[in-house]
Amino acid sequence: MTNIPEDELREPLVAPAKASDEARVAPPFGLAEQPCDAGMPLADCAAATDSHPAAVTEFPPSIPERPLFQYYMEPPARRPVRIPHFGHLMLLLLLILAALGILALALGLASYFHLFGWHLSAKAATDVGLNLISELVLYFVTFGFGLIVFPLLWNEGYFQGLQWRAEVVRSRFQALEATAFTCFGLAILDQILMPGPANAPIEKMIQSPGAAWMMFAFGISLAPFFEEMLFRGFLLPALCTACDWAAESIKGTLPRPLDASGHPRWSVPAMIIGSIAASIPFALLHVAQQGHSLGPFLLLIVISLILCTVRLTTRSLAASTLVHASYNFLIFFVELIATGGFRHFNKM
Numbered sequence: 001m002t003n004i005p006e007d008e009l010r011e012p013l014v015a016p017a018k019a020s021d022e023a024r025v026a027p028p029f030g031l032a033e034q035p036c037d038a039g040m041p042l043a044d045c046a047a048a049t050d051s052h053p054a055a056v057t058e059f060p061p062s063i064p065e066r067p068l069f070q071y072y073m074e075p076p077a078r079r080p081v082r083i084p085h086f087g088h089l090m091l092l093l094l095l096i097l098a099a100l101g102i103l104a105l106a107l108g109l110a111s112y113f114h115l116f117g118w119h120l121s122a123k124a125a126t127d128v129g130l131n132l133i134s135e136l137v138l139y140f141v142t143f144g145f146g147l148i149v150f151p152l153l154w155n156e157g158y159f160q161g162l163q164w165r166a167e168v169v170r171s172r173f174q175a176l177e178a179t180a181f182t183c184f185g186l187a188i189l190d191q192i193l194m195p196g197p198a199n200a201p202i203e204k205m206i207q208s209p210g211a212a213w214m215m216f217a218f219g220i221s222l223a224p225f226f227e228e229m230l231f232r233g234f235l236l237p238a239l240c241t242a243c244d245w246a247a248e249s250i251k252g253t254l255p256r257p258l259d260a261s262g263h264p265r266w267s268v269p270a271m272i273i274g275s276i277a278a279s280i281p282f283a284l285l286h287v288a289q290q291g292h293s294l295g296p297f298l299l300l301i302v303i304s305l306i307l308c309t310v311r312l313t314t315r316s317l318a319a320s321t322l323v324h325a326s327y328n329f330l331i332f333f334v335e336l337i338a339t340g341g342f343r344h345f346n347k348m
Contacts, residue, residue: 168316180326194295212342224324243270279304
């Protein structure tokens, strides 16, 4: 037994604080700064807190956790570069030169070893089959190189970079076909006003039904496809971009913004200059087949300007390709009817 009272061994009783008082005295993380001092009584601190408008609990917003390996799953973002620009056009020309080298090597080997009974001669220059095969080799080798090289530079597909956009053909088919008929009408008017020579080189190449049918098939399919890819797919955009870049450099202005798909929007002067500059080599490429006559040359300039307008207004390379192929079809179809199925060439 001890004389010490048991009550003195117990801890003094402290009245439990209310939940609201605990929140005011020891606010959790995220509370605004409280107006309570360290030595302020609890009742005064509570009164001051009730009258302070900043004493509102604010929790930090939750940050969503990124999925695992999200960085590797996302495709790399393409830099805002206007494509195809002049550097891409120069690269295409290098690919064409490489394809020409391969073609020359193949023709040389075929002539040396007399493959398929073929050899180099002056007559071979007007051989339709040989010319078409040579063009096909040149086109497809260049096209194959382009399918490999340009997507690596553009960070997008080859046809997407050239704005192929086949859906435009489906939505504007009638208007595009009407444009092709307009081009055909201009060709008839040019033939009346400024006819070409009677014995043009292209007429000498199709003096047999087989050669005519080959030219017909090639002229409405592969020829417009590859020509539009070169002149309206690469050359025209590169020239328009070069014009805008030169104007921006002289004036010291910012580059024109890209559209929603990441492709350039050219100014009207750039599109006019680019269309004219792209039409001249297009006409020069074909005028040799017409005997370097002025009438067909001017017609080719106008036809090319129309094709450039279709390409720029629709922003679709497929649209200009359809107009080009349809125009060629109408030209060959009239010759097909006039010669009785490519059998009577004296009626041409």
